[in-house]
Amino acid sequence: MTDFLCDLASYNVYSQACPARLVLDRLADKWSLLLMDRLSQGPVRFNQLRRDVEGISQKVLSQSLKKLERDGLIARRVFATVPVTVEYTLTELGATLSDTVASLAHWAERNIDAVLASQRQYDAHNA
């Protein structure tokens, strides 16, 4: 068995200093993967993104986009229209990630039934 998360000689497996964990910690929040997937379909503007990704608030969307931009995964472009237009797109780096995100989403689609069934069984057993 190989260790996928941190095979570098200078780091302990799953140690907090492991660089891979830094990235995972960033991506593993409620919205990042969802936003990445939405942007993988093409450029989107702020309010459109807000409408598309149901349940995200304006504040959290703004914060999340800023983090993803800081990580170099998405790009923010401002057009000097009136009123101003802002467009978000995946960067090249972000595009390389979106394939993996998509496969995670695919897994979720394929196995949602099994997961829900397991939850029901678990809840029934632990009445």
Add this chain to the structure above:
Amino acid sequence: MTDFLCDLASYNVYSQACPARLVLDRLADKWSLLLMDRLSQGPVRFNQLRRDVEGISQKVLSQSLKKLERDGLIARRVFATVPVTVEYTLTELGATLSDTVASLAHWAERNIDAVLASQRQYDAHNA
């Protein structure tokens, strides 16, 4: 462009009712993916897991394992030794997920430098 997250006819893209989002919301936390990856290397006991995955507290580890078990991704086996021994393993379902988790981790390893560089540039620009 296809929509990977929720292509079912009866659900809106990225809607809160989309089953894929239910799964993603569950996996997208600080520890689940990390625990899944660690367990993909073989059975582990509670305290070993706690030591391996640096930074997780006993309480959060316990809660996280319970959720993953409820979702049918991991199995918990108790051995009537003294003191008691508890072993966690991936289920078959969980094993099918670990490949995707691993590819996400691989991406993180490959691109950590690019991400960190982007962060530095972003921070420098927004002094």
Add this chain to the structure above:
DNA sequence: CGGGATCCGTTCCGATACTG
């Protein structure tokens, strides 16, 4: 060893109001 129960600070997040 493998947790559960409790207390408590911090952080998150939604709602609201305001701005260029």
Add this chain to the structure above:
DNA sequence: CAGTATCGGAACGGATCCCG
């Protein structure tokens, strides 16, 4: 349109104590 600022409640998470 695309945000920022502020406030208050809720949820998270760590530390500690306890138990079979």
